[in-house]
Amino acid sequence: MLNRRAVLAAGLAMPAIAHAQGWPNRPLTVIVPWAAGGGADTVTRIIAAGIEQELRQTVNVVNRTGGNGVVGHSAIATAPADGYTIGTGTSEFVNFRLLGQADLGPNSFDLISRISLIPAGVTVKADGPWRDFAAFAAALKEGRKGQYTGSGVGTGGAWHLAAAGMTKAMGLPADQIRWIPSQGGAPALQDLVAGGVSVFTGSPVEAKALADAGQVRVVAVMGSERMAAYPDAPTLKELGIDWTFENWFAFLAPRNIPAPVRAQLVEALQKAHARPEVRRAMADRGIVPIWETSEQFATFASRVSDTAGGLLRELGLARS
Amino acid sequence: MGNLDALLQGFAIALTFEHILLMILGVLLGILVGVLPGLGAPNGVTLLLPITFSMDPVSAIILLTSTYWGALFGGSTTSILFNIPGEPSSVATTFDGYPMARDGRASEALTFAFMSAGFGALLGVVVITLLSGFVTSFALKFGPAEYFAVYLLAFCSFIAFGSGSPLKTIVSIALGFGFATVGMDSVSGAMRLTFDFNDLIRGISFLVVVIGLFGIGEMLLTLEEGLEFKGADARLRPRAVLAAIRRLPRYWVTMLRGSAVGIWMGITPGGPTAASFMSYGLAKRMSKRGAHFGKGEPEGVIAPETADHSAGTAAMLPMLALGIPGSATAAVMLGGLMIWGLNPGPMLFVERADFVWGMIASMYVGNVVGVILVLATVPLFAAMLSVPFTIIGPIIVTVCIVGAWTVAGAPFDLWLAVVFGIAGWAMKKLEYPIAPLILAMVIGDRAEDAFRQSMIMSQGSITVLWSNALVGTISTLALLLLASPFVTAWITSMRARKALHAARE
Amino acid sequence: MLTRLQLELAACAVVFVLGSLSILGALEHEVGWAADGPQAGYFPFRLGIILVVVSLAIAAQALMMGERRRQLVLSRESARRMLGFFLPLVAYVGIAQVLGLYIATALYLAFVLRTMGSHPWRTSIAVALAVPAVSWVLFEVWFTVPLLKGPVEVWLGLA
Incomplete structure (x- = not known):
């Protein structure tokens, strides 16, 4: 009897001790709105390992997939604002409202910082008619609207905007390239090689295997500078087209986390992001790291929101 | 034969003490995730991924692939013993595996499942060893129209209006396709059939439906008939195991057909689940014992199992050579490759031949290890079956409910599982076939996407399905x-009429 | 207690309702076949119509099925057994929504083993504690897949 009571007492005492230590006294959760093994998931897991080192607490990465990211993003927005749950947001959340998919936008979150950039590219079939961007651009200009097709993501997704912005910067309509929605980079690239799609505007990193196989050719990148993996592919800027497009992942948190906790949290995230082993893991994966202040991120988000909104309207996809 | 030389070198890498140990570890872990409904091979592999960061890439991939094999094997165990598919790809194994177990032929069913799965896996590896070049170029011919045609083929080979009410089969199919359309439409980005209900945005998960229809539905049926396990006797009788192994070669046609279907579906990412359904359907049509399917026919276990595993192994090739993952698990491994600093592609075969061939050799060894280990776990499950039903039954319920949660981490899914449990009971009672509903859910989503993508490409013309030799065939x-x-029904009836005429004259 | 006809008609009603919902939901979108192929509502709309029509046909078939319609698909005793299983299951899922899966699982197992299985308290409680404990190790520790947790785990500093 005594034994049982002693165990009970010990059990009751434990949480009291834990509470006294302040944040963080229990495991953290990072919500990822995309499937395990994908781009956002990989970055998150790499940084999560760093956060564990910084905070000496378990960090659980939880995938909440579905609805083009709506499910995961709304899980982040509605999580308890106690500093124990954050999430990895992807550029999709900026456009949810405009696309009529969910009542979520930049102002639904505490925007912490972008964590990585993924430049878009112009990838065509290697044995197709275009050897360089100039040939592709000429064909695109001569062709009728919708003669050439593009793919890389679902309708209205990041790479669709990349394509629309590019054609617009070339002085063509935003929907000059007819968009074939796809489930992601890999199937879109397969369609490109199979001949159903003329151009892939997704990440050239994803196209690396097929480029090495001599099946596809990256003729331009949309980042602000050339990519290490494709030293011969010029940026659109170099080609005289005023358009850059980089998709991005970011750390988001539910709004109204108490200020002292938030300060500690942001500091830990930034330190984790800067850890040498985290940076090395990102570099190995071809991930471009970025860290900024919340204010910078907020300014960026509102600018992106305007650009994307304009493009989506021109594409006839905006619903509100 | 440069490939064979390279393979021998690969075996030298795979057959070290350390690597065999990793295989055993991976397979055991895989069996565990395989057995638990809801948790699947992608979970197991994702979990191990961080551990592999610091490992040598060959060791890392051996650990990950072995986990995958283990999960594929483990999924069949619970399908056969409890009618609860532990993995999506082992749903088709329940159709004949569970009836066999109920007849007290569990050891036989398990042996058939594991041995034929091992066979399918090995054949899959052989094909990718010998034909890697051809296989990769074949995979690149597949666009949306081809995908849709493949899903159509999987569907048409499985659906038969032979037994039972055709109307009820139609309801099952339509419900399956209907459930698959719930959630965001990935082609237009519109929310369909969600009725502004947040929990429906993610769609209705096919795994939750399976847990409800099979797991909880079966429990309701058992309960209704009184508290006992219906004869599922899993004692591993060495004699029954040996007898089953001896009888296995008799089913060589089924095994070869199943492997062919699986390898094809693995290479042209149709996925192991669709492959197992397709193989089951084809076997049922072509077998002389087709009428016995669904009542505990060994061929009905062998067909889906060979296809499932050969698809799993064959999917590794497009992943390595082209960076195109043929299954969800392969997609996670692809992420791993990049983290270890390896770039998938043909250059990988040249620059890191040790890695590629070490991995392929490990696929041979890993699957043999898998068969042995999974057979060894059967007594464990047998022990579980000897626990009184009033204890094991409720525990299975909790495993189902926890499984429903792990699918998407949504409290709503628990209710969904319960509702589909009642549906499963009623469907059984009223002889609505359950399998077409599941198949329609599995392929419905992707088939519709592929169809509409090909329609956008062809600008609304259905002739795209006959636009080239491959898709046309x-x-x-x-x-x-x-x-x-x-x-055939028409010919038989004509013959009968003729015979009648002849008899009259 | 429940005849085949009653169950058939109930199933038809469910299918009919699901079909109608599918039609209604589809009508929020385009249901036609445009220049770029079938629109978002195309398939759900047609599936809904199939479900509605076929459910009516099955109902008609059931009404004409003769003697089999009176066949008992669920006796009173079976129904009681099923309810005895089903109600705790509903309670289990209900409690899980509030208190999380671990506590709900423990309560469910303890209750069901004690009342339905009439096992002694000792066995019931042992199983009720062992299963969540094993789940904890399996899911939280090994697979790092967090299960649904409630206020109690938060208070204990575990979630």
């Missing part, structure tokens, strides 16, 4: 398969 084959039961 698959589409035609699918329609022939769909028509064949009606045609």
